[in-house]
Structures are given as C-alpha cells and as structure tokens.
Amino acid sequence: MQLHSLALASLLASSQALDTVQYGAFLATATYSVANQLGFFTENGLNVIYNQVANSSAAFASILNGEYDILTATVDNALNYRFNQNQNVTVIGQLDQGPDLVLASIPSITSVEQLKGKSIIVDSPVSGYAYLLQDVLAANGLSLANNDYYFMTVGGTPQRYSALVNEVLPNGTAVYATILTYPFTVESEALPSGEAPNILARISDVVAPVTSSAFTIRESSLSSTVETAILTRFMASMHAANKFLLNPKNKACSIQALAKQLGVSQAVAIEEYASATNPVSGEISPPLNDFTVNQTGIMNDVNIRNKFGGFKVPSDFNFTAALVPGTGKLIDYSVKAAAIAEYYKHPLNGNCTTPC
Numbered sequence: 001m002q003l004h005s006l007a008l009a010s011l012l013a014s015s016q017a018l019d020t021v022q023y024g025a026f027l028a029t030a031t032y033s034v035a036n037q038l039g040f041f042t043e044n045g046l047n048v049i050y051n052q053v054a055n056s057s058a059a060f061a062s063i064l065n066g067e068y069d070i071l072t073a074t075v076d077n078a079l080n081y082r083f084n085q086n087q088n089v090t091v092i093g094q095l096d097q098g099p100d101l102v103l104a105s106i107p108s109i110t111s112v113e114q115l116k117g118k119s120i121i122v123d124s125p126v127s128g129y130a131y132l133l134q135d136v137l138a139a140n141g142l143s144l145a146n147n148d149y150y151f152m153t154v155g156g157t158p159q160r161y162s163a164l165v166n167e168v169l170p171n172g173t174a175v176y177a178t179i180l181t182y183p184f185t186v187e188s189e190a191l192p193s194g195e196a197p198n199i200l201a202r203i204s205d206v207v208a209p210v211t212s213s214a215f216t217i218r219e220s221s222l223s224s225t226v227e228t229a230i231l232t233r234f235m236a237s238m239h240a241a242n243k244f245l246l247n248p249k250n251k252a253c254s255i256q257a258l259a260k261q262l263g264v265s266q267a268v269a270i271e272e273y274a275s276a277t278n279p280v281s282g283e284i285s286p287p288l289n290d291f292t293v294n295q296t297g298i299m300n301d302v303n304i305r306n307k308f309g310g311f312k313v314p315s316d317f318n319f320t321a322a323l324v325p326g327t328g329k330l331i332d333y334s335v336k337a338a339a340i341a342e343y344y345k346h347p348l349n350g351n352c353t354t355p356c
C-alpha cells in the first residue's frame with residue numbers, strides 16, 4: 001500500500017513540533033487565507049498564530065516590543081514610524097497594491113458632496129488611509145483643512161465596516177462614511193439593496209498604484225539568526241501561497257480557501273477572488289510578484305502624505321534615497337531573497353487535492 005505523498009507530508013508535519021509564528025494582521029488577506037487553509041504553513045513546519053490587531057498604534061507597539069514576529073499593515077504606517085518617529089521598523093516585502101480601497105458611505109449618502117460637515121471614521125487621522133481619503137475628497141472639492149469634514153478615530157477596517165453597516169458606533173454616535181478594503185468592499189456590495197453601503201469613489205481612480213499591505217518587522221529581528229530563519233520560512237510559505245493564488249489554474253481551490261477563511265458564500269468568494277487577483281490593486285507585486293515593493297506605489301504613498309503635511313522630516317529629506325533597499329534601511333530584502341531561494345530549492349505545494 002502506498003501513502004499519498006501529501007498525506008505523508010502532513011503526517012510528517014504533524015509528527016514534528018511546529019515552530020510558532022506570532023503574526024499580526026488587520027484582516028485575513030487572500031494570500032494568508034490560501035496559506036492557512038491549504039496547508040502552506042504546516043507543510044513548512046510552522047504554526048502561524050493569527051493575531052487580530054485593533055488599530056495601527058497597537059499593532060506597531062506589538063511588533064516593536066516583540067509580541068509579534070511579523071505584521072502586515074499598510075506601508076504608510078512604516079513610513080510614519082520610521083521617518084517621523086525614528087522607530088526601527090523594517091519592510092521586508094509588498095503584499096498588495098491598495099486592495100479594493102474605496103470611499104464607502106451609508107445608503108442615504110449618495111455623493112461625496114453630501115459628506116460636507118460630516119465625520120468620516122478612520123483607524124487614525126494620521127494614517128495612510130486617512131491621507132488617501134483626504135486626496136480623494138480633495139479631488140471632489142472637500143478639504144479637511146477647510147473643515148469641510150472631520151475624522152473620527154474608530155479602529156481597523158473590521159470595526160469600521162461593522163460601524164458603517166450599523167450606521168452607528170457602539171457609543172451611539174452616527175456614522176456616515178469610511179474607507180474600506182478587501183474583503184469588506186465586496187462583502188458590502190453583496191448586502192441586500194437598501195442595506196448596502198454606497199461606493200462613492202474608488203481610490204485607484206484617483207491614484208494608482210499605491211503600495212498598501214507590507215510585511216513589516218522590527219529591525220532587530222534581522223540580527224537574530226533564529227528569528228531570521230523563522231521569518232524566511234514564513235515568507236517562503238506566503239510566497240508559495242501568493243503564487244498559488246495568482247495562478248488561474250488554481251482558481252477553484254483558491255475560491256474555496258477564501259470562502260472557508262472568510263465564512264462567506266461561494267458567490268461572494270468568487271468576487272473576493274476577483275478582487276484579490278485584480279491586476280491593478282490586488283495582492284500583486286509586479287512585474288515578478290515576488291513581494292518587491294513597487295517604487296511608484298510607495299512614492300505615491302510618500303507624495304500623498306507629504307501633500308497633506310504628514311511628514312515631520314527636514315525639508316531637504318531625500319525620500320528617494322530613504323526608499324533605496326538595504327541593510328538598516330526602511331526596506332530590506334534579505335529575508336525575502338532567502339525565502340524565494342528556499343522556495344525554489346524546496347517548492348511548497350499546499351494540500352489542495354482535485355477536486356478540492
């Protein structure tokens with residue numbers, strides 16, 4: 001009798017102790033969902049603990065104090081922490097290019113103009129998403145500086161999505177609009193008409209590409225060979241999952257993984273798959289899809305933050321030089337390079353069987 005090689009692999013994996021990775025995230029990205037649901041972490045000997053972060057301040061505190069090994073957060077946070085606050089956070093790769101970012105409102109608000117005088121709920125008024133909102137609203141004639149609207153701090157996208165759908169915060173304050181991302185944009189569109197939020201604008205219609213979710217660590221992890229080795233395996237698993245996700249041959253399996261991870265119907269998962277594989281704003285890092293940070297995408301983040309006064313750096317600060325990857329810099333590709341080399345030496349296949 002012959003054991004199927006996948007069954008054997010999972011038997012081997014389960015008979016060995018898995019190494020734990022504390023992973024902080026705002027939401028279950030499609031790449032994470034595929035890695036988690038289709039066994040790419042366990043195949044690589046990892047037990048990845050998903051920590052739901054509440055907001056960017058809590059998330060960055062947890063990455064800096066060692067509670068998390070790795071975090072996915074919009075890269076603008078890292079720009080803010082490193083350049084404004086001199087915190088040694090390091091970006092080791094790009095996961096996506098502004099995943100389905102939209103300005104969404106409650107059903108009774110049908111145009112950007114109607115947001116005049118209203119609050120817009122955000123994670124933080126000094127976060128990248130708040131600057132993207134300022135840019136989109138400015139393109140529609142509303143200015144934060146002129147008090148045409150104001151920001152209210154509520155938290156990460158899951159909290160904001162729930163507040164938007166309920167049209168109210170837990171403390172009874174009315175909600176009007178926010179920025180949504182994958183998977184909430186599609187989930188919002190799937191709500192019955194009358195309950196579904198309105199999409200007033202797509203961020204990608206105003207600015208594209210924007211580098212968004214990025215793999216973020218504390219710089220000190222790179223001086224530990226143990227931590228570097230674990231991060232390398234995590235990135236190799238995510239790389240394998242991202243390749244799997246972006247390969248149209250795996251569409252059915254990917255959709256099933258998204259449905260399971262997100263707890264959504266097959267119909268919604270099909271739309272989520274389209275969103276995550278979108279060639280402008282999906283979980284891509286063109287042209288190689290190897291997690292390289294898109295220089296145009298990250299420069300767009302810098303320019304938008306700069307436009308609205310979000311940097312406290314000297315006026316002659318050279319962002320181009322600051323964004324050049326290297327040791328001790330904001331972007332350091334050493335782990336990514338090792339992960340991809342490891343992936344090509346020992347490809348990971350996941351445990352999706354046909355039919356899945």
Ligand SMILES: *[C@@H]1O[C@H](CO)[C@@H](O)[C@H](O)[C@H]1NC(C)=O
Nearest residue numbers: 010036037038039040042351
């Ligand atoms: C695939 O891996 C996942 C995550 O480790 C596990 O939950 C699932 O049972 C595995 N499926 C198969 C068919 O081995």
Ligand SMILES: *[C@@H]1O[C@H](CO)[C@@H](O)[C@H](O)[C@H]1NC(C)=O
Nearest residue numbers: 054055056057058153154155
């Ligand atoms: C962020 O989340 C932490 C942990 O839940 C909470 O204590 C803190 O008040 C939150 N901060 C903001 C600005 O919402």
Ligand SMILES: *[C@@H]1O[C@H](CO)[C@@H](O)[C@H](O)[C@H]1NC(C)=O
Nearest residue numbers: 085086087088089219220328
């Ligand atoms: C960041 O790293 C530099 C160089 O190692 C060090 O001088 C600096 O104190 C660190 N900053 C913080 C806030 O730990």
Ligand SMILES: *[C@@H]1O[C@H](CO)[C@@H](O)[C@H](O)[C@H]1NC(C)=O
Nearest residue numbers: 152153154169170171172173
């Ligand atoms: C309700 O919560 C929001 C967000 O934290 C806050 O800005 C607002 O002041 C609160 N309103 C009341 C009435 O407590």
Ligand SMILES: *[C@@H]1O[C@H](CO)[C@@H](O)[C@H](O)[C@H]1NC(C)=O
Nearest residue numbers: 209279280286287294295296
């Ligand atoms: C950055 O992304 C854009 C849009 O997806 C793509 O056309 C471009 O080739 C990328 N730039 C680089 C340097 O890879």
Ligand SMILES: *[C@@H]1O[C@H](CO)[C@@H](O)[C@H](O)[C@H]1NC(C)=O
Nearest residue numbers: 316317318319320321322324
């Ligand atoms: C900024 O840095 C880049 C890359 O190092 C360099 O090519 C450019 O000349 C610098 N710009 C200025 C104004 O110094």
